[in-house]
Amino acid sequence: MGPQHTSRGPVPHGHVTLAQVAQRAGVSAQSVSNALNNPDRLAAETRKRILAAVEELGYEPNLSARALRNRSSSLIAFKMRPSRPDKASLLMDDFLYVLNAAAVEAGYHLILCHAEDGPAGEIKAYRDLLKKTSIDAFVLAETHHNDDRVAALRSWGVPFASFGRSWDGDDSLAWVDVDGRAGTRAATDHVAAQGHTRIGHIGWLAESELGQDRREGWLDACRERELEADLQAAVVDSLEAGCQAAHRMLDASRPATALVCASDTLALGVMRALHERGLRPGVDVAITGYDDSPTAALVSPGLTTLRQPIDEVGRQLIQAIDNLMAGDPRQPQHVLLEPELVVRGSSLPGPRMRTS
Amino acid sequence: MGPQHTSRGPVPHGHVTLAQVAQRAGVSAQSVSNALNNPDRLAAETRKRILAAVEELGYEPNLSARALRNRSSSLIAFKMRPSRPDKASLLMDDFLYVLNAAAVEAGYHLILCHAEDGPAGEIKAYRDLLKKTSIDAFVLAETHHNDDRVAALRSWGVPFASFGRSWDGDDSLAWVDVDGRAGTRAATDHVAAQGHTRIGHIGWLAESELGQDRREGWLDACRERELEADLQAAVVDSLEAGCQAAHRMLDASRPATALVCASDTLALGVMRALHERGLRPGVDVAITGYDDSPTAALVSPGLTTLRQPIDEVGRQLIQAIDNLMAGDPRQPQHVLLEPELVVRGSSLPGPRMRTS
DNA sequence: GGCGTTGTTTTTAACGTTAATATCAGGCAG
DNA sequence: CTGCCTGATATTAACGTTAAAAACAACGCC
Numbered sequence: 117m118g119p120q121h122t123s124r125g126p127v128p129h130g131h132v133t134l135a136q137v138a139q140r141a142g143v144s145a146q147s148v149s150n151a152l153n154n155p156d157r158l159a160a161e162t163r164k165r166i167l168a169a170v171e172e173l174g175y176e177p178n179l180s181a182r183a184l185r186n187r188s189s190s191l192i193a194f195k196m197r198p199s200r201p202d203k204a205s206l207l208m209d210d211f212l213y214v215l216n217a218a219a220v221e222a223g224y225h226l227i228l229c230h231a232e233d234g235p236a237g238e239i240k241a242y243r244d245l246l247k248k249t250s251i252d253a254f255v256l257a258e259t260h261h262n263d264d265r266v267a268a269l270r271s272w273g274v275p276f277a278s279f280g281r282s283w284d285g286d287d288s289l290a291w292v293d294v295d296g297r298a299g300t301r302a303a304t305d306h307v308a309a310q311g312h313t314r315i316g317h318i319g320w321l322a323e324s325e326l327g328q329d330r331r332e333g334w335l336d337a338c339r340e341r342e343l344e345a346d347l348q349a350a351v352v353d354s355l356e357a358g359c360q361a362a363h364r365m366l367d368a369s370r371p372a373t374a375l376v377c378a379s380d381t382l383a384l385g386v387m388r389a390l391h392e393r394g395l396r397p398g399v400d401v402a403i404t405g406y407d408d409s410p411t412a413a414l415v416s417p418g419l420t421t422l423r424q425p426i427d428e429v430g431r432q433l434i435q436a437i438d439n440l441m442a443g444d445p446r447q448p449q450h451v452l453l454e455p456e457l458v459v460r461g462s463s464l465p466g467p468r469m470r471t472s
Numbered sequence: 473m474g475p476q477h478t479s480r481g482p483v484p485h486g487h488v489t490l491a492q493v494a495q496r497a498g499v500s501a502q503s504v505s506n507a508l509n510n511p512d513r514l515a516a517e518t519r520k521r522i523l524a525a526v527e528e529l530g531y532e533p534n535l536s537a538r539a540l541r542n543r544s545s546s547l548i549a550f551k552m553r554p555s556r557p558d559k560a561s562l563l564m565d566d567f568l569y570v571l572n573a574a575a576v577e578a579g580y581h582l583i584l585c586h587a588e589d590g591p592a593g594e595i596k597a598y599r600d601l602l603k604k605t606s607i608d609a610f611v612l613a614e615t616h617h618n619d620d621r622v623a624a625l626r627s628w629g630v631p632f633a634s635f636g637r638s639w640d641g642d643d644s645l646a647w648v649d650v651d652g653r654a655g656t657r658a659a660t661d662h663v664a665a666q667g668h669t670r671i672g673h674i675g676w677l678a679e680s681e682l683g684q685d686r687r688e689g690w691l692d693a694c695r696e697r698e699l700e701a702d703l704q705a706a707v708v709d710s711l712e713a714g715c716q717a718a719h720r721m722l723d724a725s726r727p728a729t730a731l732v733c734a735s736d737t738l739a740l741g742v743m744r745a746l747h748e749r750g751l752r753p754g755v756d757v758a759i760t761g762y763d764d765s766p767t768a769a770l771v772s773p774g775l776t777t778l779r780q781p782i783d784e785v786g787r788q789l790i791q792a793i794d795n796l797m798a799g800d801p802r803q804p805q806h807v808l809l810e811p812e813l814v815v816r817g818s819s820l821p822g823p824r825m826r827t828s
Numbered sequence: 829g830g831c832g833t834t835g836t837t838t839t840t841a842a843c844g845t846t847a848a849t850a851t852c853a854g855g856c857a858g
Numbered sequence: 859c860t861g862c863c864t865g866a867t868a869t870t871a872a873c874g875t876t877a878a879a880a881a882c883a884a885c886g887c888c
Contacts, residue, residue: 132603133874134876143838144839145875146875147838157835158836159836162836176604178604178875180536180539180875181540181875183539184534184536184845184873184875185876186876196565196568196569196572197569198566198569199566209555209564210554210555216586219586225583225601225605226584227581227582228572228581230575244532247487248532248534248535249535250536384771391772409766410766411766413711414771415743415770415771416740416743416747416748417747490846491844500867501868502845502867502868505845513867514866515865518866533844537843537845537846537873539873540845540875541845541847542847543873
């Protein structure tokens, strides 16, 4: 776009360096670097000229060189779990997307981490990655009480933030989480408002802090309305387990008429149980799930569930990391977000023609 | 684990360099580099000694330095799409996981790419990423006829492989795909084998090559059995569209008794239509989907569908890229894999108690 | 006019790696 | 003994960036 396009010809895919920009602007390479990273060290006039040259040549700093020099790569690592066959693929897909979007927005890139087995393999994978390349920070998911990963990352001094609060009251952990208790309470309130008084809960095993949290919400709502909280199950998170638990609660002497579940997977298990008994979700028994997995909108009738604001989770995680990296002296961020109740046919008695 | 652990003390998280290993082994840094990258240039004895030192110090080459020096980062980029609300999140989750696993296995890492809007934004995002850091290769998904991304990447000379074949007979493209035609044929054969003779097809709009391919499979099977292929719909991939199309085919003068769909999303739309009409999937109307999305196993009854061998897809894509990078002079790989029919209750007339 | 001060810019060196070249020792033919 | 080749190892330089230090200019102050 200028008169000196003769100098280089059709560069393969632009490999403009600091030195080239420097020459173009008639300054040293360091000044160009400063123009971009330490604007206040330059005379305003010079800076303007340099930025023009940057623009003109389409210069982008080379991240490898930066990483080498600065020991910081603008990479954030995240480890995916293998998706289990019978789980409703809890929004990993979406979560990764929004996390990456937020990361890019903030000038980072997401790099995926892979670990063979579960427990210690993950830590080894983190360590290997750190040795091989400089990783600015990690994002953890599903942290639990006494999490080894937290201990490891902390001992290495690597910034990280967790999707899932600290369950052992560790204030120094930066986390973002969704209020499962409030969510389950909202779901219970919702079915109670439909007139149900025999409201059961199908949740996870006691060792799951997350499951415990969600169960509390159901208890809260029952207590508040002075309903008996006698119908409950603590099972693994699978369709089969949800199905069996539902059968038990429907076989009880005073059977449940509404079932509040700790996950969509469990709720879908309840739907299967109703299907096997020839009962209709919503009409005969109200069902609520948790997560608003893609499946929830696609089954018939639609599944009432709680939507986690994952886009906000992603943004907040990146922000938390950004703060950590900036050496922000304030407390690491703790963000607790509210889930949103999404009402669909599975919890409504009415006619459901064309309900989504 | 050695006598000279005094030299450094508790190194933060291992930052062993080539020079340190060299000193330990009593050779130059270059020899260590050669021991790892050009084994045949060293005397066997020396090499052994060097490798011992590498092992002892736990040395891992620094990827940033390598990337800078070699202009190759061992990074493979992949762009995620935002998941649309009413789609059965087609296995992106799993795909990413297996792709990353295969990448790590082969010594690469996956980095996620983010683009704002759809068409040209993606190309811009690729270019920006390439400018910023050296990316060894790209993985594309859902390529279509005359794909601009293919043209762009090719013009830049960057290796890439595509999940989705070349629809314009371009032999120089490396791709891995799943045989949609064979899959749909298998599904059609399956319902025909149950005695159905009025088999409809709900597929995608004509401009989708993938949809066209799947439709062909249905046509193949109909022709072979001399069945009329008059019941068909070409619609967008949404639950609503599938639902409406199903209603039409069930309102026909000689209504469909089986519906073969181009996606699970459409098939779930059919299920909704049956639900609205008080009909039972499998018993009254047979349904098949495509993709074996997580949802398929979770609805009741389970949805008969076609499972794509995505783990194999992931492996083959990485392998294809590996071959490209090695400058393998043979034709770029073309791999067409067979999907697997997964039979569940939605296509079976029989009693379905406890079917998964 | 000497001399610190301040503000701006350049020079030097280093991050860790590897291609290219240089060095060196030993073997062997002339 | 000289010269040349071969195989093994060492040295140099460079990839593109930036922190730290050095250089330089302009300015006021005694």
